[in-house]
Amino acid sequence: MRATVLHGPRDVRVEDRPDPTVEQPTDAIIRLAAACVCGSDLWPYRGADAVSEPAPMGHEYVGVVEEVGSDVRTVKPGQFVVGTFFASDNTCEICRAGYQTHCVNRQPGCTGSQAQYTRVPLADGTLVATPGQPDADLIPSLLTASDVLGTGWFAADAAQAGPGRTVAVVGDGAVGLLGVLAARQLGAERVIAMSRHADRQKLALDFGATDIVTERGGEGVARIKDLTGGLGAHSVIEAVGTQESMLQAIRATRAGGHVGFVGVSHDVSLPGRELFYSGVHLHGGPAPVRRFLPELIDLITSRTIDPGKVFDLTLPLEQAAEAYRAMDERRAVKVLLQP
Ligand SMILES: [Zn+2]
Numbered sequence: 001m002r003a004t005v006l007h008g009p010r011d012v013r014v015e016d017r018p019d020p021t022v023e024q025p026t027d028a029i030i031r032l033a034a035a036c037v038c039g040s041d042l043w044p045y046r047g048a049d050a051v052s053e054p055a056p057m058g059h060e061y062v063g064v065v066e067e068v069g070s071d072v073r074t075v076k077p078g079q080f081v082v083g084t085f086f087a088s089d090n091t092c093e094i095c096r097a098g099y100q101t102h103c104v105n106r107q108p109g110c111t112g113s114q115a116q117y118t119r120v121p122l123a124d125g126t127l128v129a130t131p132g133q134p135d136a137d138l139i140p141s142l143l144t145a146s147d148v149l150g151t152g153w154f155a156a157d158a159a160q161a162g163p164g165r166t167v168a169v170v171g172d173g174a175v176g177l178l179g180v181l182a183a184r185q186l187g188a189e190r191v192i193a194m195s196r197h198a199d200r201q202k203l204a205l206d207f208g209a210t211d212i213v214t215e216r217g218g219e220g221v222a223r224i225k226d227l228t229g230g231l232g233a234h235s236v237i238e239a240v241g242t243q244e245s246m247l248q249a250i251r252a253t254r255a256g257g258h259v260g261f262v263g264v265s266h267d268v269s270l271p272g273r274e275l276f277y278s279g280v281h282l283h284g285g286p287a288p289v290r291r292f293l294p295e296l297i298d299l300i301t302s303r304t305i306d307p308g309k310v311f312d313l314t315l316p317l318e319q320a321a322e323a324y325r326a327m328d329e330r331r332a333v334k335v336l337l338q339p
Contacts, residue, residue: 002339003115004320006055009047010328012321017056020111020119025071028123030081032063034143035114035337036311037323039173040264045324048266056112057320059085060146062139065127066117074124080134081127082145082297083120084289085109090125100125100290114320116339128293131301138300140308140336144178145296148334149307150289151262152178152239153296156186158260158283159235163187168213168224170249171239171263172200174310174334177207179237179262181307184208185299188235192227194220194248199312200333206309217244224252232257238284239263246270255279262287311336 003017020029035058043049065079075081087110088095088103095103109126110118120126134142141149152175161167161183169176169183172195183191184207192211193204201212213223224233232254238245241263249259250270261284275282299305313332315323323335 001116002317003112004057004317006044006051006057007053010045012045012057012324014318014320017115020117022067022069023119024121025069026122026124027069028065028072028075028120028127029067030061030063030083030110030118030120031066032061032113032116032118032339033080034062034139035317035339036060036143037114037320037327037335037337038147039175039327041324042328043264043266045328056115058112058114059109060143060148061110061113061118062142062146068123072123075127075129079129081129082142082293083109083127084150084293085147086286087120087122087126088290089122090290095125098288098291100288101286102288114317114337116317126290128297130297134301138308140311141300141306142297143336144174144307144310145289145293145300147289148174148310149178149182149296150292151175151287152237153182153292154287154289155179155237155239155260155262155284156182156235158258159237160258161186161188161235164189165234166190166192166228167235167237168192168194168233168252169237169239170194170245170252171237172197172204173239175262176237176239177203177310177333178307179239180204180209181207181305183235183237185305192224192233197330203309203333217248220248221251228254234258235260237262241265241268243268250275250278250280250282253278253280257281258283260284310334314338
């Protein structure tokens with residue numbers, strides 16, 4: 001098969017790899033219907049995360065089940081499925097509490113999905129089948145459910161976005177933009193997107209943002225306070241993962257409010273005394289996307305939401321290196337790859 005492999009910083013190649021096979025009786029093999037590049041793939045791409053290279057890339061996936069191991073009960077060959085970036089048994093106490101990304105049997109969700117085929121462990125707990133074969137135009141939206149939509153949704157949930165609440169969103173990548181969509185779906189009356197890029201502001205407005213703030217850092221916090229009677233937002237979604245973005249999120253939240261942080265943390269160190277006196281709730285981490293998958297699939301297949309709009313560039317899998325460049329240089333919000 002053809003698959004995307006990272007050989008070193010900014011060295012992405014599409015090359016021949018062995019077809020994945022069933023290794024454990026709980027595995028499934030998926031033929032990918034679409035793949036994509038994640039903002040979090042840019043950390044190893046830029047050399048900011050150490051990975052053992054060559055590294056097969058990609059952790060977001062949708063496609064058709066080709067083969068299952070002898071213990072797999074809930075998915076069958078021929079079904080169209082959506083999975084997530086951590087495989088989970090979905091039966092342990094942690095999973096049943098809705099925290100499948102912390103499953104006691106957690107493992108990587110697949111063996112690289114910027115490829116033609118991938119192997120998914122713990123298939124029964126990890127994969128959710130769609131009702132029948134989805135229309136082709138729904139596939140990009142279903143692919144977002146695998147990570148960026150599910151992560152934005154968890155951030156909105158963790159920030160307790162809902163009726164009567166004002167939500168601010170720090171970060172205008174795919175997760176932040178879909179956090180805007182999630183906050184509106186969960187009933188938030190006002191959603192303030194923080195972005196200084198015209199194309200991303202437009203997407204945020206399409207997804208339901210009511211206000212745009214272009215300032216960042218201390219000025220951004222001051223603008224959020226201006227817009228909320230001096231108090232700060234009830235709910236803040238943090239979708240970047242840097243020191244600046246975390247402090248911006250905490251400082252833009254009113255006392256008693258909630259921060260949902262889902263940007264993968266890089267060198268963030270929180271000042272304890274400021275945190276102590278802030279009175280805000282902090283909750284986040286790797287999103288338990290599996291908790292939300294059935295609901296998200298339903299919202300997409302009923303055409304209630306259209307998160308697939310977040311893909312603003314589509315390329316053949318063979319051009320994965322260009323997909324990485326486009327996202328690295330912020331020429332694209334999110335790139336869809338056609339296997
Ligand atoms: Zn579990």
